[in-house]
Every structure is written in structure tokens, then in C-alpha cells.
Amino acid sequence: MWRTIEDLHEDREVTRLGASVFESGIVSPEAMAATLQALKRFQRAVQLYGVDQIRVVATSAMRDARKGQLSGVGKG
Numbered sequence: 001m002w003r004t005i006e007d008l009h010e011d012r013e014v015t016r017l018g019a020s021v022f023e024s025g026i027v028s029p030e031a032m033a034a035t036l037q038a039l040k041r042f043q044r045a046v047q048l049y050g051v052d053q054i055r056v057v058a059t060s061a062m063r064d065a066r067k068g069q070l071s072g073v074g075k076g
Helices: 019-024 029-049
Strands: none
16 A cells, blocks of 8 residues: 655744854754754644654754764653
């Protein structure tokens, strides 16, 4: 049985998460707060539609940030 993928909602928000990473190697607290606010808004949309799978995409800033800085993000 083939399943098709249907877009129920599409959203994006530029939070400049990587701006400080390219200068200092760390994500600024302001950029992290803005990103977490956007993710919370996206979570509300996910709950509204009752989806069972989502995809979240981040820029290279997440790969370039100093190791360990983001440990624990997304848990709990």
C-alpha cells in the first residue's frame, strides 16, 4: 500500500540562529530564545493538525556551534 505525503501546513521563520556562531562559535542567547519561540509556535501547528511525523531543518549553524553547547536542546 502506497502512502502519499500531504503538506498540511508550511511555515518558516528567520531567527538568525547562526549569526553569532560565525563570529564567536556559539549561539547567542537572543538567537536561541527567538528560535525556541518559533519552534513552540510550530509545535502548536503540529498539535492542531494531529500529525504523527514532522521534519525540522536547521542551517549549518547547528553543525558549526561549539560541541556541547546545544546538548539537551529538544529534550523534555
